[in-house]
Amino acid sequence: MSKLPSLKNLSYLLALHQHQNFNRAAEASHVSQSTLSSGIQNLEEQLGCQLIERDHKSFLFTSMGEQVVDQARQILTSTEELLNFAQSQGKLMEGPMRLGCIPTIAPFLLGDLSKSLQRQYPKLQLNFREDTTSNLLLHLRNGELDALVLALPIDLQGNLSYVLGRDPFKLVMHKQLASDLSEPVIYNQLPDQSIFLLEREHCLTGHAVAACELADSAKINPFTATSLHSLVQIADARLGATFLPQMAIDRGILNGTDLVALKPSGHQAAREIGLVYRATTSRRQTFRKLAESIAALLPEPTLS
Amino acid sequence: MSKLPSLKNLSYLLALHQHQNFNRAAEASHVSQSTLSSGIQNLEEQLGCQLIERDHKSFLFTSMGEQVVDQARQILTSTEELLNFAQSQGKLMEGPMRLGCIPTIAPFLLGDLSKSLQRQYPKLQLNFREDTTSNLLLHLRNGELDALVLALPIDLQGNLSYVLGRDPFKLVMHKQLASDLSEPVIYNQLPDQSIFLLEREHCLTGHAVAACELADSAKINPFTATSLHSLVQIADARLGATFLPQMAIDRGILNGTDLVALKPSGHQAAREIGLVYRATTSRRQTFRKLAESIAALLPEPTLS
DNA sequence: CCACTTTAATTGGTATTACCGATTATGATA
């Protein structure tokens, strides 16, 4: 059995990969350039393979090097988690917690969540980041985030998840347009191109189309909005209807408008909200408690 | 940011946990007892918490210590995998591969699989271990095994899997008992207590009951067998019928008997065979190729 | 064409620490 590589050298490799420059990587690692340089060479020797190609002035990560970086990132993330876990004495709901959330949930959840967690767990240091599902998953892998609040179903890519609850979709339109409709609304009563949705990168779009059985795309307007608030504007201007999640409506997104929220057809016209975290975590218990806190704030909690 | 624990010290902790004795753990780690002792103390200082309670003669792992051991095992397994991966130059299907398999698959797969892999990938060093699903999953976590061939569905516990294919269940009985039955066999034509199954710890039992919609437990004989070959003996002695997977029949388990295999009722009377591996692995590509090789040997390959 | 800058590798010296063998302290056992 050959000698294990040192975590320090692996972290040097990560820093080099991030900064693509020995000096800056060394600075970021709080060591001298020579230390980092020999650390990398050391690592290459221990692993028995070339990680970077040097061409006398600059360098390039080999394909092998890239793969080692990926694996090393995972190892270091786990180790840092272990350290955090141990240093907080294994106490639940303490220490830093970096939470990612998608834009169609964040504005209607994080305010209340922040308040409720502060009150229940004052030692928990919350940090939020709002981004798309795929970006959040990348940051989760990198160890830059600890857990994500997402709309399911998605490809979990080996992560674990709790299902927190359901968030029903409502069909929202101006009250004058809605006057001669009965619930649940059958879509072919609506004119073509009268339904407005978000841009494609928002998973809400796909989930709404699927959940509300909106296969007939002729009803969908090709113009796409960038936020739920834009959709509200569009609907309030009587340009058409849209789908909004119950969470947003509960938090008053329709206040000051002349819009009404109708029950759409579709057997289960709702999205599921889930909490996603790394399979390698050492804080399962904390995530469980976090899941309970979040579920309590959802329209239809179904923690599992 | 505090200093990361060293992998060496973590491995000392694992050795100590395994041997429950400083001297033996030190010997197994190829260091002196004093080195290991101070290594552990060092680790406790870095982690800022007590890992073992010393009572002047013996010691006991604290709950914290146990949890650190679990996480450390995962970290060290990942690191060893990285080392293997790098040292084999990242080549696919090379180096050691420790494969676990359940007893209701192993005898009917591993022979052919071994031959086929030897021919296709002569540099792959295969090792097999046969055990129950839950034991195999433990060994996978520990890093003692690299991948498992199991019957799905199971709780993956954060591992990843490929579905390799379907393995239909057949209702097997003596040809005289079968003479006045028509396929697919409706179970209430059978006498009570006439169906024999394996012991509870074999997942085949549960899967067969579920897949063949055998909810009516009055038909199931309370005597349980310990192997498929025992079931064949029982059926051949005209004591009753049993369920056997197609794989076993294809490999000739009924040869030399007077048994016939009938199609059971039940919409999808089959089990799925899957390959399970750690989410933290660095050998996904290798497992993919392995999955292809295994799938090719199944009755109904459906790799996904 | 030549200073000047930037880059990564190399060198030599120093401080750290990893490790061992020996010793000690403490229960358990005979």
Next chain:
DNA sequence: TATCATAATCGGTAATACCAATTAAAGTGG
């Protein structure tokens, strides 16, 4: 009480991690 087994401690040594300074090579600007 003597002996044994165990884990912690101690003192010395070998290994190595690290830095500052230097070198080598390749751009850059005048």
